[in-house]
Amino acid sequence: MSSNAEAAQYDPQNVFAKILRGEIPAHKVYEDEHTLAFMDVMPQGPGHTLVIPKAPARGLLDADPDSLAATVRTVQRVARAVKTAFAADGLTVFQYNEPAGGQTVFHLHIHIVPRFDGVALGRHTGGMADSDLLGIHAAQIRAALDAA
Template identity: 35%
Template sequence: MRQADCIFCKIIAGEIPSNTIYEDDTFKVILDASPASKGHALILPKKHYADIYDIDEEVAGKAMKLAKKLAGHMTEVLGCDGFNILQNNHEVAGQTVFHFHMHLIPRYQNAENNDILMWSHENFSDEEMAQIRDSLSRN
């Protein structure tokens, strides 16, 4: 399935050029056109899924296995010092293209934007933490 107005669907279909680093029947992996670091890549399922809530569980599992495989390969080839695997859902969480994708971001010691994933920590009381835990716990 494809969505006509989706830029990633157009890239997958070959209508927009990309720097493809891997492709199989389920995924196309491209270098990000606006990278956070050298080698920043995107895992794109060939079928259109809007986000984590929409994606088929089997495809999601395959995406994570592919991310692990590529992270090892990219670390070896690029000589990076660390690695982020990131997946955003909805605009408030930073999703800008509404086609499920995973970011593979090699990290380098002393790079200019090493604060790319920093945030301020929030504080919750023990009672609040217990309430959150209990609301999220599944039996």
Template identity: 40%
Template sequence: MENCIFCKIIAGEIPSSKVYEDDQVMAFLDISQTTKGHTLLVPKEHVRNVLEMSEATASTLFARLPKLARALKTATGAPAMNIINNNEEIAGQTVFHAHVHLVPRYQENDGIKIEYTTHEPDFDALGKLAEQISKEVDA
């Protein structure tokens, strides 16, 4: 896609700090460096996000993830890591070419917040929602 910054990085039109590349995926350091080593893993095929990704592309992309995460952890010495994928603007996606963030974490209370709220579950509602989702998976 002509205006996609990640497509331009993949094509070599924009410089990047590449950490991995094969015929189908590329990984490079995020210019924001939320933490030291913050890396993006992208498919070379332009696809908006996981919601529009084929099973083949997803299989290829996510198959590379463990090897890349282990290499990043070893190279940085980070004891932990967040692996994050945002899909659409409301969820925080700002570049509309599928990508996975690997964010090394070095210490607790580092100012990075990823929070989930908890409350007493409504098991009946959860069961109904699970049934609805299952029907869509099988559709």
């Protein structure tokens, strides 16, 4: 096996796999049997939420099609709630694959960021957001999900 092929294998010790196993805490927004949505700890804007499949997948290209479909359904549901919870003018939804594509956590994940007219998308600075604020944002999104 070449080093590129070895590098492309799923690592069950990635941070999102640890969140799924309950080894690392997360501010959960939504969960069903196939997916989990939670707050990004390095948000690019208030309300930045991640959606991941529970099934192991390094990225879009190796995801099981049924798992991917469930993930996209959750993205749509959570995105509606994020937009409502933050009274956003729009949303940016994105997904990275492999280091050359900008991926840094190698478990498939889709970003949902509420956007506002005239406000630039923030950058991942490497700094962690205030946990209490993330908890407040998660509660706002859960309330919007419950109201839907």
